[in-house]
Amino acid sequence: MIPVQVLYTASAQATGDGRDGHVSTSDGTLDLDLAVPKEMGGAGGAANPEQLFAAGYAACFHSALRVVGRRAKADVTGSVVEAQVGIGPNGTGGFGLTVTLVVDLPAVERAAAEELVAAAHQVCPYSNATRGNIDVALTVREAA
Known part of the structure; x- marks a missing residue:
């Protein structure tokens, strides 16, 4: 977009x-x-480039998560976003990337946390740029 x-x-x-x-x-x-x-x-x-991409995606997604959290009046205190970026052969002679975003929302019930993460995925510029090009898995980490 x-x-x-x-x-x-x-x-x-x-x-x-x-x-x-x-x-x-x-x-x-x-x-x-x-x-x-x-x-x-x-x-x-x-x-390496994958680390730089992971750092940028994690920071950007965390900002989007905080925005949607504020809009939903959710307590995003202590939230953490970890971006895991993988690289490997794509089967056609080139290379491709995968992304897993692991989100901690310790003050939010799991179902609500999953909704916030899904909403942030629609807002985040990195998510919008990668949609349809890179597999992005969204994971809400279980509270400790």
């Missing part, structure tokens, strides 16, 4: 050798070396 009005544009640049290179944002707030994870045959020891 394309926004009606763009409010902010982030700009990042990749240099070096792609997954074994370097990324930085135009404003200098992000400046990281990258490394292929050991699980994919690399050296590991540095950030």
Whole structure:
């Protein structure tokens, strides 16, 4: 879904050798070396694109969850969103991603928590961008 009005544009640049290179944002707030994870045959020891995507998706989804929680007058105190991003061969010569969002809503009953998570999935820009392109599983973690 394309926004009606763009409010902010982030700009990042990749240099070096792609997954074994370097990324930085135009404003200098992000400046990281990258490394292929050991699980994919690399050296590991540095950030990778899947971690960056997971961090962005988790933060964005958490914001959407807090918005829908406020609208529903739900207590989202102590909420946590964990994004797990997987990568692997897609069977046609390329690679694909999977995402699992694991949400903790300790102050919300499970059925209501599942409704809030589903509503946040409709609001979150990352969810809207990935819908139909990446399998995204939504999980509400059982209260401890």
